[in-house]
Amino acid sequence: MQNKEKKILISWADIEERCFIVQMNLEELLFNFDCLSVYRKFLEDKIIEKLYKLIDYINNDQPQFNVFTRLYNEFFIELIASNSTATLKEYVIEKIIFDENPFSMLAEKECFEDIDKQLVKAVSRDLDSLYAISSITSGEIKEFALKKISGSRLQRDAINGLASWEFEKKSKCSKKTFSVQCNDVFNEFYLNSTWGEKVKKLADFYYKNGCGIFARYSAFVWERKENGGYLRGIESPDPIRLSDFIGYEEQRLDVIKNTEKFVNGLPANNVLLYGDRGTGKSSTVKAIGNEYSESGLRIIEVSKKHLTDFPAIIRQVKNRKCKFIIFVDDLSFEDTEESYTVLKSVLEGGVENRPDNVLIYATSNRRHLIKEKFSERAGLKSDSLDDEVRARDTIQEKLSLSERFGITVIFSSPDKKEFLEIVEGLAEKRGINVDKDWLQKEAIKWELMYNGRSARTAKQFIDWLEGSEFLNN
Incomplete structure (x- = not known):
């Protein structure tokens, strides 16, 4: 009888010890959340916030089954909604890399050696805490819950059966749109547990690529909302x-040379690319953006109707490390529009100067961007009381806009020989092996039937031909 009572006492002692260990582990996890300083904004993130609430609830004296399962599932759904294949660790690493905080904003502009050592220590401590948070597994959470929730067997089975947020492990970033530099930093974190030692790696990344959205994306579109643009x-x-x-x-080559000067911090010009449709003006700007993105160049596309937002756009980018080309495609104005005055002001002569890290590249099918009327020129010698007295001033004002671009590049429609050279070159790049005479005859028939001779027409013809070759094979 005494041995039986002793075994019962030992059993209760073991249970109390396990509960104490669970309580300590939960408090340590919560401690990592509460001690965040530089990355304090993480606590406002929906996923991190739901994870914190889940752990904090389990830490209660008597957590209830129904509340626990609700909080658990809310966190799980929020995590997989962010990216259906991302693990918690991947999500946290991504948040770290693209976070805008005092450290990342400073590291974008200053070398790591010049950053205050106390700030570096604070970042290091935060990164270690974030590693602990990112390493929390669904199995551990369920184990903590099972040791604290005194429910029925059915409820315990339900807890064990809750979905896990650990998916197939990956050694590389799950988002293929990330740059090579981003993938390198991502893997440094994913493959190591000593996150606190990666502060310099992060700082060097920010110094070369910028931080926040400018580290994540190389191209942007300016969107308008009721309360402003973004x-x-x-x-x-x-x-x-x-x-x-x-x-x-x-x-x-003219555009490339100008862009290279720009990304290297040398004086460069705004560029107007004008000419016939389908000659590759817009594609040239996009290719320039892709070619120099790893050198810190970013493209911001702005529609003509949002030109009045230029001052707001410039204020968002003027103090950043990256270089920005504001791209306005298919630019032209009716004679009644006044928004062109905003563009004139930004190009040259505004009260708020265009910063050194911003250029404007525009494309147009018109050499003179503002439409003129014969009546305006007639006004130079008109006796009509309804005509403008200073008609010449109006004409000069309209012509002056295109002259404010430092470089103007002309893209004219190709002649027959040039068109066929483009067709043959594209066919060779695609690996399409067909008789040259047949290719030329079909290309001529295509441009007669469709959009005339242009680089775009040549590409459309090759797209059709490649698709036809695939179907025939």
Whole structure:
């Protein structure tokens, strides 16, 4: 009888010890959340906030089954909704890399050696805490819950059966749109547990690539909302590169040289690319953006109707490390529009100067961007009381806009020989082996039937031909 009572006492002692250990582990986890300083903003993130609430609830004296399962599932759904294949660790690493905080903003502009050592220590401590948070497994959470929730067997089985948030482990970043530099930093964190030692790696990344959305995306579109505008990062920008083009090498060389000066911190000009449709003006700007993105160049596309937002855009980017090309596609104005005065002001002569890290590249099918009327020129010698007295001033004002671009590059429609050279070059790049005479005859028929001779028409013809070859094989 005494031995039986002794075994019972030992059993209760073991239970109390396990509960004490669970309580300590939960308090340590919560401690990692509460001690965040530089990355304090993480606690406002929906996923991190739900994870904190889940752990904090289990830490209660008597957690209830129904409340626990609700909090658990809310966190799980929020996590997989962010990226259906991301693990918790991947999510936290991504948040670290693209977070804008006092450290990342400073590291974007200063070398690591010049950053205050106390700030570096605070970042190091935070990174170690974030590693502990990212390493929490669904199995551990369920184990903590089972030791604290005194429920029925059915409820305990339900807890064990809750979905796990550990998916197939990956050694590389799950988002293919990330840059090479980003993938390197990501893997440094994913493959190591000593996150506190990665502060310099992060700082060097920010110094070269910028931080926040400018580290994550290389191309943006300016969007307008009721309460103002914002930069929307493009997840999958047009992947076109300069090596993809055939023809117009001299025209592109002018744009390339100007862009290289810009990214190297030398004086550079705004550029107007004008000419016939389908000659590759817009594609040239996109390719320039892709070619120099790893050198810190970012493209911001702004529609003509949002030109009045130029001052707001410039204020968002003027103090950043990256270089920005504001891209306005298919630019032209009706004679009644006044928004062109905003563009004139930004190009040259505004009260708020265009910062050194911003250039404007625009494309247009018109050499003179503002439409004129014969009646305006007639007004130079008109006796009509309804005509403008200073008609010449109006004409000069309209002509002056295009002159404010430092460089103007002309893209004209190719002649027959140039068109066929583009067709043959694209066919060779695609690995399409067909008779040259047949290719030329079909290309001529295509341009007669469709959009005339242009680089775009040549590409459309090759797309059709490649698709036909695939179907025939």
